[in-house]
Amino acid sequence: MSRPAWKTELASCITGPEALDLSPRREQAMNRVIQRYPMRVPPQLARLMDASDPLCPIARQVLPHPDELRSGGQADPLDEENFFIAPGVIRRFDDRLLVLVCNTCPVLCRHCNRKRYWKSDGKPPALATPKDIAEALKKSAGRIKEVILSGGEPLLRSDADLNRLLMAARGHAGVELLRIHSRAPVSLPNRITPGLVRMLRRHRPLWFVTHFNHAKEIDKQASHALERLQTAGIPVLNQAVLLKGINDSLKALEDLGRALLTAGVKPHTLFQLDRAEGTLxxxxxxxxxxxxxxxxxxxxSGLLTPHLLADLPGRGGKVPITPSAIETFVENGAWIKGSDGKRVFYRC
Ligand code: SF4
Incomplete structure (x- = not known):
């Protein structure tokens, strides 16, 4: 059997600046960063970025930058490590499980909030097996309504593995909804194969949440991948992160919203950056x-506008940031109303 096209693409990722024809000074600076935070740029994003343009919104997301070595931030900004209830299974919310099923990605995003797992001295997490999911669901005594497959990039697992993981979640009474959080439509759109989509379709209701941050990422291939999912009856939502110099302007957000809607995707959420080390x-x-x-x-249009959210550490919850949610701004953050109505300090 021939090798799937996405595996060939994956084998051609760029992992160092030498392939990019940059100045020796910039190459050196990037190599210093790579010693701590490795680099991986898949062919899809290499085609779309302009590495020589310091303002290119794709290059800024994927090419190492000396600012990553500045101190500040936390290794685990959401305090996820304290909420594992089984290997690879995180329960920060009463009704949802987040399941880590893969610890690598086609692209190493410079703003990633799980950089702790892929930095050079990082310790990748244990990955959940179908048995771990089943046990975690049993432990949660019927309270879990949604199971979310995440990672890393969950779609780097084979169709057969994903099917088994989804079956383990679906097989439990009370689970109403499955979700896949994946950046593959951005980084490796040909991973969205007819076979994958046929398998996912069998697990509906299943929502696909993807992560486009800039309109430039939505080219023909990405649109085709999104269309495949939608044609199979799988709704697709977008979860973006607000990133300085990439999408923090009215025009960039509007362009992103329009490009997503044109591709049939609802711009669902826009997250404030989590304060992860190497991303501030x-x-x-x-x-x-x-x-x-x-x-x-x-x-x-309201369709074009995502909800602005802040993810508070631990059980703090994902808090909608509206003008009325903010009590007061102070020098290094703001006092906001948490999801339970209590006043919380949000560092930003
Ligand atoms: S694809 Fe997601 S998990 Fe992987 S590096 Fe990017 S943000 Fe992090």
């Missing part, structure tokens, strides 16, 4: 984020 240079001040989304909402 992407942080957009909360005040600016709130103003941007309010302007977008006021001027453009």
């Amino acid at each position: 240079h992407f942080q957009v001040p909360l005040k600016k984020a709130v103003a941007l989304v309010a302007k977008l909402r006021a001027r453009r």
Whole structure:
């Protein structure tokens, strides 16, 4: 049997600056960063980026930058490590399980909040097996309504593995919904094969949540991958992260929203950056984020405007950041109303 095209693409990822024809100074600077945070750029994004343009919104997301070595932030900004209830299974919310099924990705995003797993001295997490999922669901005594497959990139697992993992979740009474959180439509769109889609279709209701941050990422191949999912009756939502210098302008957010809607995808959420080590240079001040989304909402279609959310560590929850949710801004953050109505300090 011939090798699937996506595996060939995966084998051609760029892992160092030498392939990019950059100045020796920039190459050296990138190599210093790579010693701590490796680099991987799949052919799809290499085709779309302009490595020589310091403002290219794709290059900024995927090429190592010296700012990553600045101190600050936490290894585990969401405190996930304290919420494993089985190998690879995180329960931070009462009704949802997040399941880590793969610890690698076709692209190593510079803003990733799980950089702790793939940095050079990082310890990749244990991955969940179908048995771990079943046990975690049993332990949760029927309270879990949604199971989310994540990673790393869950779609780097084979169709057969994914089928088994989804079956383990689906086989438990009370689980209503399955979700896959994947950046494959951005980084490896030919992974969305007819075979994969046929298998996913059998597990409906299943929602596919993807992660486009800029309109430039949505080319013909990406649109084709999204269309395949939708044609099979799998709804696709987008979860973006607000990133300084990449999508923190009205125009960039509007263009992203329009490109997503044209591809049939709802711009669902826009997250404030989690304060992960090696990512703080992407942080957009909360005040600016709130103003941007309010302007977008006021001027453009509601369909185009995502919910601005902050993910608070531990059980703090995903809090919608609206002007009324903010009590007061202070120098290094803001006091906001948490999901339970309590006042919480959000560092930003
Ligand atoms: S694809 Fe997701 S998990 Fe992988 S590096 Fe990017 S943000 Fe992190």
